[in-house]
Amino acid sequence: MNPAALSLEQTPPLSVPMRFFLTAPLFVVAAAAVMLWYGPVVLSSRWMPSLLAVTHFVTLGFLAMIMIGAVQQLLPILMASPVPRPQLTSRAIHLLLTTGTLLLGTGMLTGRAGLFIPAMVSLGAGLLIFIVVVAYCLIHARSSHATVSAMALAITGLAVTSGIGLVLAGGYGLAFFQLPRYLTDLHLVWGLLGWVGLLVIGIAYQVVPMFQLTSNYPAVVMRWLPRGLFLALLLWSVAQLFPASYYWLELPGGAGLAAGYVSFAVITLLLQQRRRRQVSDVSVNYWRLALVSLLLAMVLWGVDGLTTLQHAELLFGVLLVLGFSMSVVSGMLYKIVPFLVWLHLNNHMQAAGRWGEKIPNMKQILPELHSRWQFWLQFAALLLMLGAVLWPLLTRPAAACLLVAFALLWWNLLEGVRVYLRYVRAV
Amino acid sequence: MSSDAESFLDVSDLEPPEPLVRALARIGALKEGQYLRMRHRREPCLLYPNLEQRGFTHLTRTSGSGFDVFIWRKDDSAAEQAACAAADESLGG
Numbered sequence: 001m002n003p004a005a006l007s008l009e010q011t012p013p014l015s016v017p018m019r020f021f022l023t024a025p026l027f028v029v030a031a032a033a034v035m036l037w038y039g040p041v042v043l044s045s046r047w048m049p050s051l052l053a054v055t056h057f058v059t060l061g062f063l064a065m066i067m068i069g070a071v072q073q074l075l076p077i078l079m080a081s082p083v084p085r086p087q088l089t090s091r092a093i094h095l096l097l098t099t100g101t102l103l104l105g106t107g108m109l110t111g112r113a114g115l116f117i118p119a120m121v122s123l124g125a126g127l128l129i130f131i132v133v134v135a136y137c138l139i140h141a142r143s144s145h146a147t148v149s150a151m152a153l154a155i156t157g158l159a160v161t162s163g164i165g166l167v168l169a170g171g172y173g174l175a176f177f178q179l180p181r182y183l184t185d186l187h188l189v190w191g192l193l194g195w196v197g198l199l200v201i202g203i204a205y206q207v208v209p210m211f212q213l214t215s216n217y218p219a220v221v222m223r224w225l226p227r228g229l230f231l232a233l234l235l236w237s238v239a240q241l242f243p244a245s246y247y248w249l250e251l252p253g254g255a256g257l258a259a260g261y262v263s264f265a266v267i268t269l270l271l272q273q274r275r276r277r278q279v280s281d282v283s284v285n286y287w288r289l290a291l292v293s294l295l296l297a298m299v300l301w302g303v304d305g306l307t308t309l310q311h312a313e314l315l316f317g318v319l320l321v322l323g324f325s326m327s328v329v330s331g332m333l334y335k336i337v338p339f340l341v342w343l344h345l346n347n348h349m350q351a352a353g354r355w356g357e358k359i360p361n362m363k364q365i366l367p368e369l370h371s372r373w374q375f376w377l378q379f380a381a382l383l384l385m386l387g388a389v390l391w392p393l394l395t396r397p398a399a400a401c402l403l404v405a406f407a408l409l410w411w412n413l414l415e416g417v418r419v420y421l422r423y424v425r426a427v
Numbered sequence: 428m429s430s431d432a433e434s435f436l437d438v439s440d441l442e443p444p445e446p447l448v449r450a451l452a453r454i455g456a457l458k459e460g461q462y463l464r465m466r467h468r469r470e471p472c473l474l475y476p477n478l479e480q481r482g483f484t485h486l487t488r489t490s491g492s493g494f495d496v497f498i499w500r501k502d503d504s505a506a507e508q509a510a511c512a513a514a515d516e517s518l519g520g
Contacts, residue, residue: 209469210442210443210469211442211443212442213440213441213442213468276439276440276468277440339443339444342444343444343473346444346447346477350477350480355451355455355481356455361445361448362444
């Protein structure tokens with residue numbers, strides 16, 4: 001990082017990331033409400049329309065929403081490469097992503113083909129703006145940190161996932177177009193192990209040592225792991241697209257993906273085991289839950305469970321989405337949000353020349369007890385959801401727990417913003 | 428290096444933003460001729476503009492697996508001399 005290039009003025013307004021962070025948990029509440037309404041039938045097959053709606057509320061409405069908001073905040077702070085016109089850009093992406101996700105989910109739930117075309121336009125435009133803006137910022141990044149290349153690969157993963165997603169949505173929305181179902185596995189694997197996974201790795205390189213007081217990841221891992229995973233994903237994809245000629249690439253591609261993600265999980269767990277201060281921390285608990293879920297998902301992937309074991313596809317999905325991705329995101333939110341609130345309050349006081357005034361610390365901005373309760377609820381929701389895949393009667397209790405967990409997450413984040421507004425108004 | 432001139436603060440085991448908070452609190456109490464030597468495991472990039480705005484300046488040196496940041500008031504030449512001497516010494520050592 002070039003410290004001279006880093007200035008407080010480059011920090012985008014708090015509203016840029018927060019509009020994404022405060023919208024996202026509400027999509028999980030909506031997904032849980034759909035599961036409560038439809039009950040056990042949701043998890044009866046991966047092709048159930050209600051499950052497709054739930055999945056997209058969660059992956060687009062929650063995961064993509066948070067990650068897109070976080071990246072706009074991280075680009076200026078970690079890479080000294082601010083997003084151009086941050087307010088306008090974030091408003092446009094947020095509006096298009098929110099509208100598109102609502103239309104897509106509703107279209108899937110109701111089967112109304114007419115909703116898919118506006119959903120495709122809205123999501124396509126929102127994601128395209130985001131991809132172009134991040135590509136521009138990465139090209140202008142004044143940092144050679146491994147996070148830059150990991151983020152570039154993750155954004156490529158998002159472009160591939162979105163492209164396949166648009167084709168799949170076309171299959172629902174356009175009468176003349178045959179739904180190419182064989183692309184679904186590519187869509188979900190590029191989404192979870194390409195976009196989400198690579199972005200988590202790239203961000204972990206910075207936030208795990210910074211916030212969890214661990215050593216840095218080994219240099220060779222930082223440099224090669226994302227590239228190796230991306231190559232493995234390409235090999236695996238070629239095998240899926242051209243099975244007649246390239247079926248043999250599935251083994252090196254699939255094994256490479258599993259080995260890469262297992263390595264990431266094990267290395268991060270070891271770093272956390274040896275962190276400088278062994279204090280109890282909700283964010284670390286979330287990371288551990290996420291990494292153990294990732295390891296279990298990779299075991300399922302490794303034993304070829306996706307095709308041979310009953311329920312394995314759904315267990316893999318729950319482990320990777322709710323267990324890994326959503327736990328990492330919640331864990332990061334509990335560090336990033338209070339830190340951003342503190343940073344903006346500090347900037348505000350500086351600008352007002354009121355240096356001597358006390359501003360609340362991280363634990364006052366987001367009380368530990370509230371986040372601890374939220375963690376246990378989200379953990380229980382994961383266990384119940386895994387149980388519901390095997391025993392469908394657990395679907396509604398799992399959905400209820402998920403709903404309460406993410407309503408509480410939303411409330412906790414809102415409390416952080418309230419603290420900020422209270423102090424700013426007082427000044 | 429005069430031990431009276433140096434105020435030492437090790438924030439290596441603190442998570443953000445605590446190192447910045449403690450450093451800003453400590454520089455407010457620096458006496459004439461005194462500088463702050465802050466030891467951190469990472470380079471405290473967010474601290475620098477805060478120092479600038481409050482009329483302080485700094486020198487940063489790598490130290491073992493981390494960084495030593497020497498901070499003094501811009502208009503305090505005695506503190507500047509002592510800080511620069513300590514920074515040079517840390518390079519030599």
